Amino acid sequence: MATKKEVVEDVWTEKYRPLTLDEVSGQELIVKSLKSFVKNKSLQHLLFVGPAGTGKTTCAIAVARELFGENWRQNILELNASDERGIDVIRNKVKTFARTKAFGDVPFKLIYLDESDALTQEAQQALRRTMEDYTGTCRFVLSANYGSKIISPIQSRCALFRFAPLTEKDVGERLKMIAKKENIHLEQGGEKAILEIAKGDLRTAINLLQASASTANKISEDEVYNVSSKAKPKQIQEVVELALSGKFVDARSRLNTIMIEQGLAGEEVIRQVHSIVMNTNLGISEEKLTELIDKIGEYDFRVIEGSDDRIQLDALLAQIYLIGKKK
Missing domain, CATH: 1.20.272.10 (Zinc Finger, Delta Prime; domain 3)
Structure with missing residues (x-):
């Protein structure tokens, strides 16, 4: 049976997702490098490695927005490799998308493979060849929780970025911003409880804030632990x-x-x-x-x-x- 936290949809997470790289929290060095790629429109294959909720998908979407502008949705293919992890996905969906030209003045499209470490070995070998064959028309952005599960040939073809868990300061600032916009009273004890449970995972923190706000407008420590299904x-x-x-x-x-x-x-x-x-x-x-x-x-x-x-x-x-x- 799903916990209360698992039942809550990522509504707020999506609503408050940064639109540009400048708005990404807690990954300043990575953002600086990505902005340089975007400015020169010379993006290479990227591999994002790090824990959940640290900004990997957010950075990929922000890069697409800044590269393609209004046409960003037509120029990016998002796949979750943990759901579609077989070789057929690489042979069919990925190759079909990679064959077509990009919209706009950027000469390539983006293919974002979330949770790439869930791909089978056969799928990763097929992906390796696809990355070579379609370099002229697309760039791959792979994200993984465990970089060691990505085969070496793929790692060597990508620029590696390691995402660290966000600091309590970064998560706290984002929570306060959301609470202010949603007219929610976030008590100090409630904020501390969310930070303790989230442990640097901003998505978890935002979902906890939303779950707590759905039961009370005044978010206290007790309220947070009640909806999180965790003991104090x-x-x-x-x-x-x-x-x-x-x-x-x-x-x-x-x-x-x-x-x-x-x-x-x-x-x-x-x-x-x-x-x-x-x-x-x-x-x-x-x-x-x-x-x-x-x-x-x-x-x-x-x-x-x-x-x-x-x-x-x-x-x-x-x-x-x-x-x-x-x-």
Whole structure:
């Protein structure tokens, strides 16, 4: 079942997407290079690598807008490689688009392949040949979360740009701008909660703001955590501290209550436990801390591989209890 955050459409994300490269947040060096390409109209194949919500698609669209002006929609083909990841997509859609001339005075079109790291090896080999054959009529812009999954021949044909997670300052400024335009009262606690959950992902931050605004015009910390289906850091910290202090039954009971109230998934709980352990002074030795991190990694792997969430979380709490009992 989809969470509240997943149900929310990217309406605001699209509405407040920058129209030009100058409006892109937090990627100044990349924007500077792209503006130079656009100014000279000598774009080469590009590879954007970085986490979700850091501006990869936004930069691609902004480049198209500045290159082609009013004709930008006719001169760019957007494909999501995670949905269409086979060799037929490269042979049919991409090649068909690449064969035709561009509208306007720019001598090439743009083909934007989002989540290119999801393409199969066969599709990537076909793409490699297509990039060579149609250099005269189109340029490729590829985006990927993991650049290592793109084959070396494609990487060598592209100018590589690495997108870093946005700073809290950049995300906060964008949130305040949107809140002002939408006449929403964003409290300091609400903003801090969004920044904590988003972790540099601007799309997640905007969607959280929208989800919160759909239930209340005054966005507080409680409102944000309610719509995000996440527990407050203090709640998870309380569970960890109970287990470390030897109160396993109380810790398990508290965690069960939190999971039922918030509808949390096991994987999300483990990530929040990891965040608390790494960013909070729990008063334990470095030896215990390293052992605790090792156990968190082990149980995270188990949950991702399909083990039962509740059993693995109980087992993780048991390990935290045992680590706390050691002298």
